[in-house]
Amino acid sequence: MPAASALAGAGLSPDPISDLQQLTEYPFMVNALEAGTIVAVTAGAVGWFMVLRRQTFAGHTLSLMAFPGATFALLLGLSAAAGYFAFATVAALVIGVAGGAQSDHGGRGQVSAVTGSVQAFGLACGFLFLSLYRGVLANYESLLFGSFLGITRAQVLTLAIVAAATLGVIAVIGRPLLFASIDEGVARARGVPTRALASGFLLLLGLAVAATAQITGVLLVFALLVAPPATAQLITPRVGLGLALSIALGVFVSWLGLALAYFYGYPVGFYITTVAFAMYVIARAARAIVEHPTFLPGRAPVADAGA
Amino acid sequence: MFAHEFFRNAFLAGTFIALACGAVGYFLVLRAQVFAGDALSHVAFTGALAAAAAGLDTRIGLFAATVTIALVLAVIGERAGADDVAIGIVFAWILGLGVFFLALFGSGSGGGNGLLGARALFGSIFGLSGSDAVVAVVVAAGIVPAILVIARPLLFASVDRQVAVARGVPVTALGLAFLVLVGATAAEATQAVGALLLLGLLAAPAGAAHRMAANPYLALALSAVLAVVSMWLGLVLSYAIPTLPPSTAVIAIAAAIYLLAFLLTARLPRVLAARAGTRLTADGPTASR
Numbered sequence: 001m002p003a004a005s006a007l008a009g010a011g012l013s014p015d016p017i018s019d020l021q022q023l024t025e026y027p028f029m030v031n032a033l034e035a036g037t038i039v040a041v042t043a044g045a046v047g048w049f050m051v052l053r054r055q056t057f058a059g060h061t062l063s064l065m066a067f068p069g070a071t072f073a074l075l076l077g078l079s080a081a082a083g084y085f086a087f088a089t090v091a092a093l094v095i096g097v098a099g100g101a102q103s104d105h106g107g108r109g110q111v112s113a114v115t116g117s118v119q120a121f122g123l124a125c126g127f128l129f130l131s132l133y134r135g136v137l138a139n140y141e142s143l144l145f146g147s148f149l150g151i152t153r154a155q156v157l158t159l160a161i162v163a164a165a166t167l168g169v170i171a172v173i174g175r176p177l178l179f180a181s182i183d184e185g186v187a188r189a190r191g192v193p194t195r196a197l198a199s200g201f202l203l204l205l206g207l208a209v210a211a212t213a214q215i216t217g218v219l220l221v222f223a224l225l226v227a228p229p230a231t232a233q234l235i236t237p238r239v240g241l242g243l244a245l246s247i248a249l250g251v252f253v254s255w256l257g258l259a260l261a262y263f264y265g266y267p268v269g270f271y272i273t274t275v276a277f278a279m280y281v282i283a284r285a286a287r288a289i290v291e292h293p294t295f296l297p298g299r300a301p302v303a304d305a306g307a
Numbered sequence: 308m309f310a311h312e313f314f315r316n317a318f319l320a321g322t323f324i325a326l327a328c329g330a331v332g333y334f335l336v337l338r339a340q341v342f343a344g345d346a347l348s349h350v351a352f353t354g355a356l357a358a359a360a361a362g363l364d365t366r367i368g369l370f371a372a373t374v375t376i377a378l379v380l381a382v383i384g385e386r387a388g389a390d391d392v393a394i395g396i397v398f399a400w401i402l403g404l405g406v407f408f409l410a411l412f413g414s415g416s417g418g419g420n421g422l423l424g425a426r427a428l429f430g431s432i433f434g435l436s437g438s439d440a441v442v443a444v445v446v447a448a449g450i451v452p453a454i455l456v457i458a459r460p461l462l463f464a465s466v467d468r469q470v471a472v473a474r475g476v477p478v479t480a481l482g483l484a485f486l487v488l489v490g491a492t493a494a495e496a497t498q499a500v501g502a503l504l505l506l507g508l509l510a511a512p513a514g515a516a517h518r519m520a521a522n523p524y525l526a527l528a529l530s531a532v533l534a535v536v537s538m539w540l541g542l543v544l545s546y547a548i549p550t551l552p553p554s555t556a557v558i559a560i561a562a563a564i565y566l567l568a569f570l571l572t573a574r575l576p577r578v579l580a581a582r583a584g585t586r587l588t589a590d591g592p593t594a595s596r
Contacts (some may be wrong), residue, residue, distance in 0.1 A: 025556065025568050027344075052393045056392055056394065057341070057391060058389045059346070060345070086568075108509035109338065109339045110476070110517065110518070111339070111512045112335070112336060113514025113517065114510075115342075115512060116341035116342075116506055116509060116511070116514075117507065117509075117511040117514060117565050119506060119510075120503060120504075120510060120511065120561075120562070121507065121559070123506075124504075124507065124554060124558040125555070127552055127554060128551065128552060130385045131550065131552050132550060134401070145497025219399065219402045219403065219406065222395075222398075222399050224401075226396050226399055227399060230395075266410055267406045267409075268402045270404065270406050272403075273399045273402065274400060274403055274404075276399065276400070277397075277400035277403075284383075287351075290556035
C-alpha cells in the first residue's frame with residue numbers, strides 16, 4: 001500500500017535489525033505479521049494434504065464461498081461468520097458427495113464439473129445478494145484480494161482460534177487421511193472410512209479457508225494454500241519434514257511479502273504471490289536438474305514425491 | 308422483449324458464447340480440466356487490467372494474456388495435461404499480478420477501478436453494444452468449428468492417452484491447441500458476460516451432458532444445446548424479474564439442469580438394476596430349461 005510506505009519513510013536499510021524494528025513499529029503491522037504467520041501455518045498444514053489429494057480446484061472454490069457468505073449475512077443482518085460457515089459447509093458437502101459418487105459415474109471429470117458449477121453458483125448467489133442488498137458493500141475487492149493492513153486484534157484472535165481448531169482436527173485425522181490420500185483402495189480394504197474422510201477433509205478445508213479468507217482475502221489464503229505445500233512436496237517426499245517445510249516456507253513467504261509491501265508500496269497480495277511463485281519455479285527447476293540423468297552419474301534418482 | 312436493442316444484443320451474443328462454452332466445456336469436463344477454464348477466466352481480468360494500465364486496448368490485452376497463459380499452463384502442466392497444482396500456482400500468481408495492475412491503474416486514473424473489476428468478474432450482458440455482440444458472434448463462430456475439427460483426435464487423446472500416442476495421434480499438440488481455444492473462449496466470454504457466467508457455462512451444461520449421454524458426439528451436442536437453453540431461459544427470467552441479475556439467472560438454470568441430470572442418472576441405473584435383478588430371478592428357471 002502506498003500509504004504504508006509513506007508511513008515508513010526511510011525504506012530498507014542495510015541493517016536488518018533496524019529494518020525489523022521499523023517493521024514492528026506500528027500496531028497495524030504487528031497485527032498483519034501475526035495474522036500472516038497464523039494463516040501461513042494453517043494453510044501450510046491443510047494445503048499439504050490438499051496438494052497431495054490434488055484438490056486445488058476445490059480449495060479455490062471453497063475459499064471463494066467467503067463472498068456469498070459475507071453478502072448473505074449482510075442481506076439478512078446476520079453475523080458474517082454464520083454466512084460463510086453455512087456456504088462453506090454446503091459447498092464442501094456437495095463437492096464431497098460428487099467425489100464420493102465419482103467411482104460409479106464419469107470419474108474425475110465429474111468432480112471437476114461439480115466443483116466448477118458449485119463455484120459459479122456460489123458466486124452467482126453472492127452477486128444476487130449484493131444486488132438485492134442495494135447498498136454499497138464497502139470493500140468486496142478487499143474480500144477477494146485482501147488487505148492485510150487493516151486487521152484488528154479481534155480478527156487476529158479469531159484467526160488464532162480457527163487455526164488451533166483446524167490444526168487440532170488435522171492432528172486427529174492426519175494418519176488415516178494420509179493413508180487414504182496415498183492409496184485409497186488399500187486404505188478402504190484395511191477398513192479406513194475413506195469416503196467419510198474425504199468429505200470430512202473438504203469440510204475442514206472449507207471452514208478453515210472461508211473463515212480465513214473473510215479476514216485476509218481469498219487471494220492470500222489461496223496463494224499460501226497451494227504454493228508452499230507444492231514446493232515442499234517437490235523438495236521432499238517425507239511426511240513430517242514436508243509438513244514442517246511447507247509451514248516454514250509459508251511463514252517465510254508471508255513475512256517477506258509483508259515487508260516488501262511495507263517498504264516499497266504496492267499490494268501485499270502481489271508480493272506474496274510473486275515470492276511464492278518464484279519459490280515454486282526455483283524448486284521445480286532444481287528438481288529437474290537433479291533428476292536429469294547427466295547430474296552426478298551413479299547416484300540413484302530422487303524418489304518421486306507424487307508431485 | 309425483443310423490441311429492446313439491449314435484449315437483442317444480449318440474446319445474440321449470449322447464444323453464440325453459450326454455444327462455444329458448451330462445446331469447449333464438454334472437453335474440459337472429459338479431461339477434468341474445468342480448473343483451467345476457471346484460471347483462464349481470471350487471467351482475462353489481469354490481462355484487461357494490464358492493458359488498461361499500459362494504455363492499450365483491453366481486448367488485445369485479454370486475448371494476449373489468456374492465450375499466453377494457456378500455453379504456459381499446458382507446458383508446465385504434466386505433458387500438456389494442465390495438472391491441478393500447476394494451474395493453482397500460476398493462477399494465484401496471475402491474481403497477484405492483477406492486484407498489482409489494479410494498483411497501478413487505480414493510481415493512474417483515480418477511482419473507477421472497482422467498477423472495472425466488478426465488470427470483469429460479474430460482467431454485464433445487458434450492457435453489450437451492437438458491435439460487442441457482433442464480435443462475440445465472430446469469435447464463437449471461429450471457436451466452434453475449430454473444436455469440431457479437432458474433436459475426433461482430441462476425444463481419442465482424452466479418453467485413452469496411451470493408445471492414442473501409440474496410434475500416432477499428436478496428443479501434446481492437441482492439448483496445447485485445445486487450451487488455446489479455451490483461452491480464446493475465456494477472453495471473449497469474460498469481457499462480454501463476465502468470468503462468473505463463463506465458468507457456469509463451461510462446467511454445468513457439460514457436466515450434465517456428460518452424465519446423460521454415453522455417445523461422445525451426442526454428449527458434445529447436448530452440452531452445447533443445454534448451455535444455449537440455460538442462456539435463453541436465464542435471459543428471459545432475468546428480463547421478467549428485474550431484480551434478478553442475468554448472470555445469476557443463467558447460472559441458476561444451468562445448475563438446476565445439472566442437479567436434475569445428477570438425480571436422474573444417480574437413481575435410474577440403480578432402479579433399472581433392481582428391476583433387472585428381479586426379472587432375472589423370476590425368469591431364471593424358464594431360461595435354464
